[in-house]
Amino acid sequence: MGSPGAPMFVWDGIHLGSEGAGFEDSPPVPELVTAVAGKLSTILATRAPGPIRIMVAGFCLHGHALGKAGTLICGFPPSQAAAIRSYARGLCLLTGGRIRLVPHKMLLGRPKSGKLLLQGPAGTLHEASQRMAEFRGLLRELSSTRMGWQELAFAELAANTVRYGLRGRMAVYGDHTGLSIWARDDGPGIPLHLLPSCLLVTGYTTNQKSLGAGFPTIVRLANAMSLATGEEGTIVLIRLNSVPLEVE
Amino acid sequence: MDVNIQQDGSSVVISVEGDLDFTVREGFESEVRRILSRATDIVLDLGRVRFIDSSGVASLLSLCEDADAVGVKVRIRHVDRELVEILDLIGVTGVLPLEE
Numbered sequence: 352m353g354s355p356g357a358p359m360f361v362w363d364g365i366h367l368g369s370e371g372a373g374f375e376d377s378p379p380v381p382e383l384v385t386a387v388a389g390k391l392s393t394i395l396a397t398r399a400p401g402p403i404r405i406m407v408a409g410f411c412l413h414g415h416a417l418g419k420a421g422t423l424i425c426g427f428p429p430s431q432a433a434a435i436r437s438y439a440r441g442l443c444l445l446t447g448g449r450i451r452l453v454p455h456k457m458l459l460g461r462p463k464s465g466k467l468l469l470q471g472p473a474g475t476l477h478e479a480s481q482r483m484a485e486f487r488g489l490l491r492e493l494s495s496t497r498m499g500w501q502e503l504a505f506a507e508l509a510a511n512t513v514r515y516g517l518r519g520r521m522a523v524y525g526d527h528t529g530l531s532i533w534a535r536d537d538g539p540g541i542p543l544h545l546l547p548s549c550l551l552v553t554g555y556t557t558n559q560k561s562l563g564a565g566f567p568t569i570v571r572l573a574n575a576m577s578l579a580t581g582e583e584g585t586i587v588l589i590r591l592n593s594v595p596l597e598v599e
Numbered sequence: 600m601d602v603n604i605q606q607d608g609s610s611v612v613i614s615v616e617g618d619l620d621f622t623v624r625e626g627f628e629s630e631v632r633r634i635l636s637r638a639t640d641i642v643l644d645l646g647r648v649r650f651i652d653s654s655g656v657a658s659l660l661s662l663c664e665d666a667d668a669v670g671v672k673v674r675i676r677h678v679d680r681e682l683v684e685i686l687d688l689i690g691v692t693g694v695l696p697l698e699e
Binding site for chain 1: 620621622650652653654656657660681684685688689690691
């Protein structure tokens, strides 16, 4: 625990921890600073020059605040790949291991398990509406129990696919223990510095027509989620465990 | 999704039936917005809505905001228990004017 009265740092609504909280025990992962430095500028701008340690998503960042315009210098060679790996690790830990940020190539093939139950284009409203109707039919075939959460997860993914690209596709895989839903769009991707807010903060959106509740809802519903995002668009694969399903 | 509109003076009851989701959002919004100019009191009856997603919720919130801007009161009633569970999960239960 941090010392009483220690400053609390909040980044885009996510509690970052407090100064003095567990610094001694945490291994330094300074690469994370490159992913969040822009958002830390407000904090840094108010601090006197000198060493600084900041907790971000369970990681301890060590650096040196220069005391002007939020500048932070860390003692590590900047490596984008290492920064992204550290960032992905932070996101995974922050969500209890449920969200994995992965390269696109890892989500281009089919999941390791499960039978392909449904697939097709979902980039336009018409296409996504068709997939939604097919998915509802599929749920009725698979179980006599109402599967509202699965329906909700599919709807949120389909809405995102329509919103962020014209060549979106969706697929559903299943076995007797649950379903995996795969969705791909060819939109601009989610900037890494916005990803935690987009995924975890209800009401945060970069799209005026969106409520900003889609991804947080998906995150709450999914037992596991893999996500790849960048210039090639965004791919999401979620796993939804369920009551036993009648998948042959 | 079907929308049935019954007007009694300046009070309007909008009964919705089916799924209120991203597939019908635009149609639903254009349908109910036409009512705003001729009502002072709107009741949204969701008793026959089977499913809602965050796009449907966004439509409801948008309607409430637009109505508030022109002094029209909106109430939402007959919300099924399963719908309330979805609203809870999305995190908007306290934001919508739900009637007990």
